[in-house]
Amino acid sequence: xSSLFDFASPNNVNVQDDWxxxxxxxxxxxxxxxxxxxxxxxxxxxxxxxxxxxFETPEQMLAEEQLAAEGKRAxxxxxxxxxxxxxxxxxxxxxxxxxxxxxxxVEWTVQGEESQPEVKDDxxxxxxxxxxxxxLQKLGMEYNEASQAAAALKKAGYDVxxxxxxxxxxxxxxxxxxxxxxxxxxxxxxxxxxSVKYIVTRNEDEKYVAEAEQQELKNENKTISxxxxxSLAATMRNAGVPQTVVSNFANIFTYKVNFRxxxxxxxxxxxxxxxxxxxxxxxxxxxxxxxxxxxLGKKNKIALYRYKDSSGNIxxxxxxxxxxxxxxxxxxxxxxxxxxxxxxGWRRHxxxxxxxxxxxxxxxxxxxxxxxxxxxxxxxxxxxxxGYGRYVVIRHNSEYSTGYAHMSGFARGIRPGVRVKxxxxxxxxxxxxxxxGPHLHFEIIKNGKKVDPxxxxxxxxxxxxxxxxxxxxxxxxRIVAMVEKDSKFAAK
Ligand SMILES: [Zn+2]
Numbered sequence: 138x139s140s141l142f143d144f145a146s147p148n149n150v151n152v153q154d155d156w157x158x159x160x161x162x163x164x165x166x167x168x169x170x171x172x173x174x175x176x177x178x179x180x181x182x183x184x185x186x187x188x189x190x191x192f193e194t195p196e197q198m199l200a201e202e203q204l205a206a207e208g209k210r211a212x213x214x215x216x217x218x219x220x221x222x223x224x225x226x227x228x229x230x231x232x233x234x235x236x237x238x239x240x241x242x243v244e245w246t247v248q249g250e251e252s253q254p255e256v257k258d259d260x261x262x263x264x265x266x267x268x269x270x271x272x273l274q275k276l277g278m279e280y281n282e283a284s285q286a287a288a289a290l291k292k293a294g295y296d297v298x299x300x301x302x303x304x305x306x307x308x309x310x311x312x313x314x315x316x317x318x319x320x321x322x323x324x325x326x327x328x329x330x331x332s333v334k335y336i337v338t339r340n341e342d343e344k345y346v347a348e349a350e351q352q353e354l355k356n357e358n359k360t361i362s363x364x365x366x367x368s369l370a371a372t373m374r375n376a377g378v379p380q381t382v383v384s385n386f387a388n389i390f391t392y393k394v395n396f397r398x399x400x401x402x403x404x405x406x407x408x409x410x411x412x413x414x415x416x417x418x419x420x421x422x423x424x425x426x427x428x429x430x431x432x433l434g435k436k437n438k439i440a441l442y443r444y445k446d447s448s449g450n451i452x453x454x455x456x457x458x459x460x461x462x463x464x465x466x467x468x469x470x471x472x473x474x475x476x477x478x479x480x481x482g483w484r485r486h487x488x489x490x491x492x493x494x495x496x497x498x499x500x501x502x503x504x505x506x507x508x509x510x511x512x513x514x515x516x517x518x519x520x521x522x523x524g525y526g527r528y529v530v531i532r533h534n535s536e537y538s539t540g541y542a543h544m545s546g547f548a549r550g551i552r553p554g555v556r557v558k559x560x561x562x563x564x565x566x567x568x569x570x571x572x573x574g575p576h577l578h579f580e581i582i583k584n585g586k587k588v589d590p591x592x593x594x595x596x597x598x599x600x601x602x603x604x605x606x607x608x609x610x611x612x613x614x615r616i617v618a619m620v621e622k623d624s625k626f627a628a629k
Pocket of ligand 1: 497
């Protein structure tokens with residue numbers, strides 16, 4: 138090892154000159170000579186550490202020899218490289234070559250093995266307050282280059298000032314591997330919308346140029362079905378249905394199904410929705426549900442079809458053209474987790490202490506929770522009504538009305554004669570009248586008689602008729618054919 142630093146250290150070369158030129162060597166060896174000697178040891182040792190990275194430890198060499206001896210794949214190439222570079226280093230006796238060792242980084246690049254440019258892809262996400270040039274500078278790009286890229290984008294039709302938080306920027310860059318230094322940014326891709334992509338590259342003069350690439354999106358229908366295990370939403374998500382489609386599916390069925398009590402393990406779902414695909418096969422946007430199906434138990438199949446009627450309204454209908462959205466909502470409350478505190482039926486009244494008909498469903502909910510109109514209709518009553526406290530009745534059609542009791546207050550503008558939409562706020566949960574605590578007493582009145590809201594399937598009209606119904610039937614046939622084709626394909 139001593140020979141190593143003797144030759145490798147440029148300082149050592151000088152020291153040697155000193156020693157050999159002087160006849161009275163012993164005199165100098167003490168004092169200044171010792172200092173130089175120690176200094177050379179320190180410098181030499183540091184260089185061993187640097188150069189040593191190119192060498193193998195005796196154990197490594199031994200291991201490789203053993204591998205070779207055993208006939209296994211010895212790293213001969215690497216040994217050859219090491220053997221080739223070693224003599225060069227050792228034999229470099231003239232000071233010019235030796236001088237390169239003054240700068241370890243130069244030595245590293247000379248060796249070649251350690252420093253290699255590598256192309257890397259990076260996805261940057263724009264954060265609030267970020268701007269394009271700043272992002273590239275943070276990456277290690279020079280200001281001039283970054284603004285050149287921005288100018289190129291502007292020429293291609295994209296203003297970097299329109300960069301939004303959350304926007305992704307795809308970067309292809311070349312970095313220096315051991316140091317991680319940015320050597321160049323070779324490509325920048327920004328996709329501000331699904332239909333266009335801006336690509337920045339470097340031309341032969343190493344100048345940034347950009348182009349806009351219009352992407353043609355393809356419409357596609359996707360059908361997914363599955364058997365419900367614990368919850369419908371979880372089952373659908375596990376089957377690959379996107380979250381937005383899961384939510385819309387639940388919304389469509391809100392008018393028809395009570396998810397908590399009606400759905401059991403073993404029931405099945407099927408959904409067909411449309412989506413937009415980029416040319417590379419990526420899903421750009423999940424669109425509308427065209428078909429939604431639930432099979433509850435063995436006999437209860439509910440299939441809903443999307444249809445745009447002649448006046449442009451889009452709604453979901455069953456196969457006969459009955460509007461499901463306009464069925465009455467059974468739990469017309471903002472507080473969706475409100476529990477039923479009392480069912481419809483005969484019972485002993487807690488305050489009156491006598492057997493009477495409980496003519497509706499009670500939903501316990503926090504004071505002030507919003508109460509919605511169960512369906513489209515006209516307000517018939519909005520006034521104090523004895524034991525019902527503040528009470529609203531909405532007439533939906535010749536057959537159905539709904540009643541809402543014990544309200545703490547009516548919503549603004551709710552008075553007899555006013556037309557309301559399904560889901561519109563009509564009042565707030567309270568405990569007025571004969572009530573033991575804040576709750577909504579909700580009634581469905583069919584032909585003047587109060588019926589159990591949880592048992593009745595009340596549709597309030599706006600069903601398809603005439604030309605719309607004929608067109609709708611064609612649409613149903615088209616959707617059924619698509620669903621069957623997709624399902625067969627999926628089954629294969
Ligand atoms: Zn009640």
